Amino acid sequence: MAEHAEGGHGPMHQFEIQQLIPIKVGGYDISYTNSALFMTFAVVLTALLFWGATRHRTMVPGRLQATAEMLYEFVAGMVKENTGQEGMKYFPFVFTLFLFILFGNFLGLMPYAFTYTSHIIVTAAMALFIFVAVTIIGFARHGLHFFSLFVPPGAPLGIAIILAPLEFFSYLIRPVSLSLRLFANMLAGHVLLKVLAGFIISLGVVFGAVPFIAVFGVTFLEIMVAAIQAYVFALLTCIYLNDAIHLH
Amino acid sequence: MPQFDPSSFASQLFWLLVMFVALYWIVSRIAVPRIGEVLEQRARVIQDDLDRATQLKAETDAAVAAYDKAMADARAQAYEHMKVIQADMKAVADKRTADVAATVAQQIADAEARIAQAKQSALDSLKTISADTARDVVGKLAGLSPDAGSVDAAVAAALKDAR
Structure with a gap:
């Protein structure tokens, strides 16, 4: 799709969408692409993980079951802590979101892999869905009283009048910041890795050791970022849900 | 940047x-x-498990309490028994002591009576011997034969003074 001077091996090449199975429905190109392939991997791996983990369901868990339980309890704890007991009905959604992003980030770190969370359209779609869903939940639970979310609690009237538009704006900007954070983190990390790795080749065996060590370190950093960004995305979703459920 | 190429958006969103x-x-x-x-x-x-542990602990505590109570009861009972037995033994011992003391006192009294009797008979025979001796001495030395009555009286008086 985009042309690069380095003949398809520039730092941006890894983000290119490649059609694997062309599909066209009603004028829309919904081809099965490398992005869809890695989403499939994520779904299949998650399914395998939970199928394998819950096959025997022992009182004392094995490694796989312990992993699945840890993920479950981590996200369940996060949802409960941030949204209370009423928020637990959204736990499967938050858990799905967390796993989808986590597996997308982790799978993308493998050589030659594609990172679907590095595409703004994917992160924006998830963020917008959350924004719309949270707003609907807020209005469904509180009606017009939901607007009191924009009035800071305990603020005098004069300050509240100034702050309310700011709060409203920050509410509207939520999907933007939510989607950009994940997208930018993934994009920057992968570009950085690719650029540094390119230096290894161009600097040769002796001086290439320096970027090699850097890539080594940045890879660990990116593994951390992959987990942290999945956590942050899920955590912010919980905080937004809490606003909609409890108002402040 | 491939991210801003809208031609792939439909496919990405769909999948x-x-x-x-x-x-x-x-x-x-x-x-x-x-x-x-x-x-x-x-x-x-x-x-x-925790509930069962709590229950078992309560049962153990109850058993320990019952054991302690049984021990205390047994100890008290044993003490009572001992007191009764001690009292009985003391009574028996006192009775025996009293019996023995009575027997001994009786024997002492008998012995004293016998001693007194022996002393009396000794004194009586002394009187007779003294009288006879006195009469014989008087008969031999003075040639007198004093009547028995006066000799007896003189001996009695002399014995009375000697005593």
Whole structure:
């Protein structure tokens, strides 16, 4: 799709969408692409993980079951802590979101892999869905009283009048910041890795050791970022849900 | 940047929807209920164990209390028995002591009576001997034969003075 001077091996090449199975429905190109392939991997791996983990369901868990339980309890704890007991009905959604992003980030770190969370359209779609869903939940639970979310609690009237538009704006900007954070983190990390790795080749065996060590370190950093960004995305979703459920 | 190429948006959104819904189905239908069940079951087993431990501890405490009570009762009973037996033994001992003392006193009294009797008879025979001796001495030395009555009286008077 985009042309690069380095003949398809520039730092941006890894983000290119490649059609694997062309599909066209009603004028829309919904081809099965490398992005869809890695989403499939994520779904299949998650399914395998939970199928394998819950096959025997022992009182004392094995490694796989312990992993699945840890993920479950981590996200369940996060949802409960941030949204209370009423928020637990959204736990499967938050858990799905967390796993989808986590597996997308982790799978993308493998050589030659594609990172679907590095595409703004994917992160924006998830963020917008959350924004719309949270707003609907807020209005469904509180009606017009939901607007009191924009009035800071305990603020005098004069300050509240100034702050309310700011709060409203920050509410509207939520999907933007939510989607950009994940997208930018993934994009920057992968570009950085690719650029540094390119230096290894161009600097040769002796001086290439320096970027090699850097890539080594940045890879660990990116593994951390992959987990942290999945956590942050899920955590912010919980905080937004809490606003909609409890108002402040 | 491939990210801003809108030609791939429809495909990405479509597959995102498909895959996210599939994952949601797996998570909500398989992962969450199954793991939730395991965790709940484990929590229940742990709670049951704790409950049973509490119950067993209560039973143990009750048993210990019963044991302590039985021990205290037995000790008190033994003490009572000992007191009764001691009292009985003391009574028997006192009675025996009294009996022995009475017997001894009787024997002493008898002995004293015999001694007194012996002394009396000795004194009486002394009187007779003295009188006879006096009469013989008087008869031999003075040639007198004093009558028995005056000799006896003189001997009695002399014995009275000697005493």
